[in-house]
Amino acid sequence: MGEPSSSYSSSSGGKRKRPCSSSNSDEHPVGRTQIYTSLEDNLSFSDTLIALQLMRTQFPKIEKVVTQPFILQSQLYSSVKDRTQVDRDLESLKKDKVLRVFKLNTGQDDHAIMFMEDYLKQMMFAVKRSRGKDQDGTEVFEWFERYVIHSKLDVSIDHHELCSLLSHGGDATEKHITLLMNAGLLTRQLIDPNMYWFSIPSIGPILKGLAQGRKEIISLLNRKKYKEMLLSSLEKTRLRFSPLDVRFHIRDLIGSGHIKTVQTPTGLLARISKD
């Protein structure tokens, strides 16, 4: 097996864990048939950026909503062994403006990671939709993109700083900020009325699906006698309430610690962790 290339079509990146399984890669054509590679083979990587790029290609396609791929931070923790290294790599990638991190409102510490070009594409869809409704004040979107996104790299921004950054482009008023919030680019914080979270526009239905899918998988495992199930059979279940696929949820649950995997002679076993 060769070195994993950093292009998007590298499906052999995950096989580094088990070098004897090179025969598997002969059967799968490179890149297009991601569905044939099982989760077990792709469970751990050694580099954060490679893990991010691979998970981005595996992002499920949803019919009704058009979304650019994003990766949850808990998924990243489940794929790369050393969590401290993941945090530090994310920090340096954030500073290099390769990706952006957003705080989600499902749960206390949920973060979503999106590559910069995907985020800008998503923003353009949202801007186009909101431009259709209301004509005046739309120059704020250009100001937002040019001044705010590229200089403020954190997950949140306070009112004062937002106004001062937007006013580099022109006279920023309350109406402009309302437009930004209606387009879904900013959300008000519940605890502090002067602070805003950056958010991914039109991600609402996906977050709902995320929360419901998590609950569904946990209840599925809880109903079993010993609260465990083989990972290969868990992957084949169909989720009724979530548009995202099972592998997405399993990675997220392993990373946040609700499920732990145990190696058995028949493969990996997923078990509810009680601690």
Place this chain on the structure above:
Amino acid sequence: MWCEAVRLRERGELRARRFEAVARARRAASLALSNRKEFATPHHGAVNSVQVDLTEGRYLLSGASDGSAAIFDVQNATEYEAGFIAKHRSILLVDKQHENGHKFAVSMAIWYPVDTGLFVTASFDQYVKVWDTNSAQVVMDFKMPGKVYSAAMSPIATTHMLIATGSADVQVRLCDIASGAFTHTLSGHRDGIMSLEWSASSEWILMSGGCDGAIRFWDIRRAGCFCVLDQSRSQLGRRPPFLESTVEKSYSVQQRKGKSNKKPQTLHKSQIPGQGQIQQRLHPGLSTSQNRATAHYGAVTGLRTTTDGMYLLSSGSDSRLRLWDIDSGRNTLVNFEAMRLQTSKPLQLAVTEDPSLVFVPCMASIKAYNLWSGMTFQTLRGHYELVNCCYYSAQEQELFTGSNDRQILVWSPSTPDFTEMEDDDRRQKDFVADEDNWSD
């Protein structure tokens, strides 16, 4: 391996200090539920805090939810069960029956750092009481405006004897034992204060963690807090080569040069009326009260510094543990795999003295993490219910933990070579390391 270390020391290849450090580290890494020491706790409620005194390391003070505080002798047992299990009973107990005892739960009980003649208890009945140990009487009490969550005294103080108390009120109050009055009121937090910790390197610096998620550093000699920890300001590794604030200032100055300055001012006047003027009138020490940076996404439930005073560990109700570099005030981004932490009660964390391990009460078990890499080192399971507090005694390398099941458990080093040497003078045949006698 132990004998090898002794032999190296004998030959002079291992220095005395290094030998001591290696021995301590090995003992701290092999903690297990002690099979020769147990505490008979007289409490009828959850144990909220445990502390061994700092002068001798001999007496353990515990505070519980039934309003009682008890003192145990850690080194000498009151009786021996079955010949070699040491049972420690309390040598002093003050509870609700005491005429001046607390009426509600005791949230924190700490020793006076200079000697064991006094101890301080803080309780949900809004009182902080100072007790004389020998006569078991209340010497002084302080009334606080809300439930008191935490109290702390500086272990290195030589010029003051202030008790820092944090309650459900937003201000940290410093009570003076010498005068019996409140000397300082530190404002800046936006919600109650759950945890307090004095700095290990300066007797004037206090760190407080609030329910609003902020950790503030106060120098009690001047007004206001001088530092608010922000979780988004981070450093990779141990220390950056130079401070980023010097770089940021020059960048923002360059940006403003090209644009007109009229527009930002009109915006400020309409959006935030009068704040520009108010900011100028504030005392320079209070300017950080406008700083809304948070260290955790929930409340800060526990704070602990390392003994060298360089790093601070904080636990939050967002179930994250963070390691901060105190001098630069930044998040070192060490990721501790903390699963679920208790969210409504203050937690007591413990760090070993060569800071290699940190002990965190994690639901019904205590997890030991490696401080620098964040990997889980060990999980100590023994309590039946949620664990609230733990204290690591560096003298004996023992860990004391208290939980909601009203018990205080002792975790001692279990190096088998060591137990063999100790039992030479006793006739314990079963303790001799028998290699064929194993089970899973």
